[in-house]
Amino acid sequence: MRIFCSVLLLVALAACGGADAPDEADAIPDPTVENPAEEAPADGPDEALGSVHSTEGTVHSITPDRSHLRIDHDPIPDYMEAMRMPFAVEDTTLISGVEPGDRVAFTFDDSGSIAQITDLDRIEEAENE
Numbered sequence: 001m002r003i004f005c006s007v008l009l010l011v012a013l014a015a016c017g018g019a020d021a022p023d024e025a026d027a028i029p030d031p032t033v034e035n036p037a038e039e040a041p042a043d044g045p046d047e048a049l050g051s052v053h054s055t056e057g058t059v060h061s062i063t064p065d066r067s068h069l070r071i072d073h074d075p076i077p078d079y080m081e082a083m084r085m086p087f088a089v090e091d092t093t094l095i096s097g098v099e100p101g102d103r104v105a106f107t108f109d110d111s112g113s114i115a116q117i118t119d120l121d122r123i124e125e126a127e128n129e
């Protein structure tokens, strides 16, 4: 009778030990729910804000379709030395009446592959007729 009781005790312990296994499995993190809110934020808008500049310059040339022009622009503090560079004009009405030699004040967005003029005023007409 003592032997029988000891066997029952061993079986009970074994059953108890086996019941622990599922608890350990629950502690392993599920990789499918890791960092669910982590999405790559788009950093375009912030960079574009730093790429808008205003300066003055003298128009050097304008393409026949008036979609691009070259301007000898003044130095732009903390951004650019004075230089001749190409600009795109999406809205050609911005430069209606503007001709090479004109002095202009303008604003451009330099965030793309080519500087894009967003505003332009002629401040002095070319001297040569």
Ligand SMILES: [Cu+2]
Pocket (backbone or CB within 6 Å): 073, 080, 081, 082, 083, 084, 085
């Ligand atoms: Cu420049």
